[in-house]
Structures are given as structure tokens and as C-alpha cells.
Amino acid sequence: MLRRNATFVLILMLAGTAVLSAQTREAGLYARMQTSRGTILLELEFERTPLTVANFVGLAEGTISHSRSGSPRFFDGLRFHRVIADFMIQGGDPLGNGTGGPGYTFADEFHPELRHDGPGVLSMANRGPATNGSQFFITHTATPWLNGAHTVFGRVVEGQNVVDAIRQGDSIQSVRIERVGSAAEAFRVDQQMFDRLRTEAAQRR
Numbered sequence: 001m002l003r004r005n006a007t008f009v010l011i012l013m014l015a016g017t018a019v020l021s022a023q024t025r026e027a028g029l030y031a032r033m034q035t036s037r038g039t040i041l042l043e044l045e046f047e048r049t050p051l052t053v054a055n056f057v058g059l060a061e062g063t064i065s066h067s068r069s070g071s072p073r074f075f076d077g078l079r080f081h082r083v084i085a086d087f088m089i090q091g092g093d094p095l096g097n098g099t100g101g102p103g104y105t106f107a108d109e110f111h112p113e114l115r116h117d118g119p120g121v122l123s124m125a126n127r128g129p130a131t132n133g134s135q136f137f138i139t140h141t142a143t144p145w146l147n148g149a150h151t152v153f154g155r156v157v158e159g160q161n162v163v164d165a166i167r168q169g170d171s172i173q174s175v176r177i178e179r180v181g182s183a184a185e186a187f188r189v190d191q192q193m194f195d196r197l198r199t200e201a202a203q204r205r
Contacts, residue, residue: 029053031177033172035080035170041158042157046184051109051197052132056136057187057189058190060073060074060177061073064189068102078171079169080166082098083168087139088140089163092134093134094134098135106132107201109153110148115152117144119141123150
């Protein structure tokens with residue numbers, strides 16, 4: 001009985017810690033990425049790169065259409081298929097070989113204040129202009145030569161040590177979106193919203 005009560009108290013304490021962490025965090029939109037090496041918490045730049053973040057959130061939550069069969073949550077169960085030491089880790093490919101995607105592409109979304117300026121930068125992988133899909137990378141260090149070629153849309157706020165520990169083939173167990181504050185709560189992605197942002201971006205090219 002005592003052991004059961006102690007276990008129950010521990011569960012309550014852990015749950016309370018998670019709630020407190022979210023409550024004390026700065027307002028924003030976050031992605032909690034659980035990997036086989038640990039947890040990475042990313043802050044997403046939904047106000048400065050709304051299309052790119054809408055794509056990531058929609059795929060993570062399963063609220064936009066994609067070509068991957070199985071779970072509607074696109075990233076769950078994928079692997080980091082490309083890891084280069086002192087450069088970056090790359091994931092988001094359902095084929096696991098660098099050629100896969102969600103079945104569509106969308107335009108680049110560069111913001112002058114979002115740069116590849118240090119470790120923990122979350123950015124889109126691509127095959128050239130306007131070929132963004134589902135593949136993303138997180139940097140180990142500054143990579144300024146990627147500015148103007150890859151869309152930065154977030155940054156690691158917790159777990160850079162996990163990023164640095166990731167090895168090729170490690171898994172993305174889940175990606176869950178966390179909203180703190182009214183602006184982030186209002187950023188809800190559905191197919192209509194994503195299609196509108198995608199069309200507007202294409203027209204600006």
C-alpha cells in the first residue's frame with residue numbers, strides 16, 4: 001500500500017512539474033520532440049514564418065493532408081536519416097533516404113532576423129528554391145552560408161545536448177505542439193489555412 005501511494009505521489013509530482021514548466025514558459029508556440037536520445041524543445045517562429053510553421057504544425061498534429069500512410073501525425077516514428085558531425089541533424093523524410101516528403105512543396109519564407117547564427121537553429125531542408133516539404137534540420141553550430149537558401153523557422157530552447165547526441169538512424173518518437181499565450185492558442189492549423197498561406201506565398205514569388 002505504501003509503495004502504491006508513493007508511486008501515485010511521484011506521478012502527481014511529475015505531472016505538476018510539466019504543467020508548471022508550461023505555465024512559467026514565455027508565451028509562444030513550441031514543439032516537444034521526443035527522440036530515442038531524449039527530448040528537444042523547439043520554439044517555432046509562427047509570427048515571422050507563418051507558412052513554414054503552419055506546415056510543421058499541421059504535419060505534427062495531423063491536420064493537413066500528406067502522402068505518408070499510417071498515422072496522421074507525420075513525424076511520429078521517423079528517423080534522423082542524415083547526421084553530419086559539427087554541422088546538423090536532419091529528419092522528416094518518410095522514406096529515410098533523403099528523397100521523401102509529404103507529397104507537395106511550398107515556397108521559401110526568409111525573414112531578415114532569422115539566421116543560421118548558432119547551434120540549435122531549426123531550418124527547412126530543400127533541393128533548391130521553393131522545394132520545401134517535410135524535411136528539416138537542426139544545427140550543431142553557426143552555418144551562415146545557408147542564409148538566404150534555407151528557411152529558418154525556430155530554435156532549440158531546451159535539449160541542445162540531445163541534438164548533439166543524435167546519431168544517424170536515431171528515431172523521432174513523437175512531436176507534440178504546445179501553445180502558451182493567446183496568440184499561440186489562436187494559431188490553429190487546418191487544410192484551409194495552410195492552402196491559403198501556401199497560395200499567398202506562391203503569388204509573392
